[in-house]
């Protein structure tokens with residue numbers, strides 16, 4: 358026969374085991390789940406494809422957005438101190454991502470972020486008054502406390518300077534899930550930025566599952582001109598990989614002046 362304490366202890370252990378199992382299941386619930394940009398695994402279904410992706414469906418501070426209605430505000434200048442190079446590139450089936458060696462930072466006011474990677478979307482994810490750009494570059498940064506800050510740059514066909522875009526062009530992998538070294542190509546992220554660094558700021562989310570919120574967004578308002586052939590090649594390799602714009606739900610994007 359169990360004493361009262363024995364029963365309580367047994368119940369606690371049982372609850373602990375169930376909880377542990379639930380956490381492990383939740384962590385694994387999205388592993389291997391396929392998502393895409395069209396059809397039954399497209400953006401409108403992401404939230405129901407896997408439990409950890411629920412925010413994709415019921416989050417209230419999601420990205421991307423239309424930044425057309427941003428209000429002018431006094432915002433700190435973005436200070437880019439990019440001193441490192443892209444080390445590897447991978448076509449992960451959703452985008453083409455360049456992982457950057459440590460040593461590049463972004464300062465926004467008192468906040469400091471380290472550049473981790475950059476990748477592309479065709480067409481752009483952020484719109485201005487309903488209009489997309491042909492492509493969008495996302496420079497993903499992380500603060501010491503884990504906060505993500507993404508600088509978005511619209512890419513348009515035109516004249517370009519510097520060798521970075523030519524190097525990029527040659528480094529785009531068509532084969533999926535294969536990681537390639539790119540250090541020799543010396544891709545300089547600073548070359549990827551426009552001359553003017555005016556921006557729209559708002560708080561949003563990752564634009565891919567799990568759509569985690571609390572991401573700081575800095576959408577540069579001046580686009581960068583790139584070789585038209587590069588845009589075609591990006592589009593051909595990645596296909597359309599832009600999540601539709603999400604409701605503001607009371608958020609007010611701010612425009613630096």
Ligand SMILES: [Zn+2]
Nearest residue numbers: 476478495564
């Ligand atoms: Zn992105």
